[in-house]
Amino acid sequence: KAGVTQTPRYLIKTRGQQVTLSCSPISGHRSVSWYQQTPGQGLQFLFEYFSETQRNKGNFPGRFSGRQFSNSRSEMNVSTLELGDSALYLCASSGSGGQGQYFGPGTRLTVL
């Protein structure tokens, strides 16, 4: 089975721009979660989608949004980028039954 894939792997943007990140989960996994990872804060939960519905949301501003498509692929959007948004954005998918989440390689976003 192919793992979780994320595109792009690296991205450089300037303040005020917006960005869209993509995640394809493991085949058969319907839950997709997004995390932001920075050296100081560790892994911070952004949101989780299941069957095209956002089930959970972390404590991030409204500039961070996401969606999930019928094939379980998910996208995350950040508008009006700020310097502090520079981070590794990780996507993780999981199946049913309380299994662990399987992480993609991440997208490294740098905001200049």
Place this chain on the structure above:
Amino acid sequence: GQNIDQPTEMTATEGAIVQINCTYQTSGFNGLFWYQQHAGEAPTFLSYNVLDGLEEKGRFSSFLSRSKGYSYLLLKELQMKDSASYLCAASGGGYQKVTFGTGTKLQVIP
């Protein structure tokens, strides 16, 4: 609310045993995950404990006490490749809502 505490760094000797502790306060707690993350890589799933007790998987074991809000990851026969960050994460407060600790950076020395 959600709160996870684990030590920031630990050092251990190759071939030895190390225990990484984690305490958590999570509303609607479901279970406790452990992940391993090598520098520059994504986290990889190690274990998931729902019930109290010890679960063993090869050189790695994980323990959970729900009443004490406490877990530990035990690594035996340490190898150099075990040098990594170990993330404790609690599931609760919603479907698949997982709160991560900041991780314990383990350095294995010869």
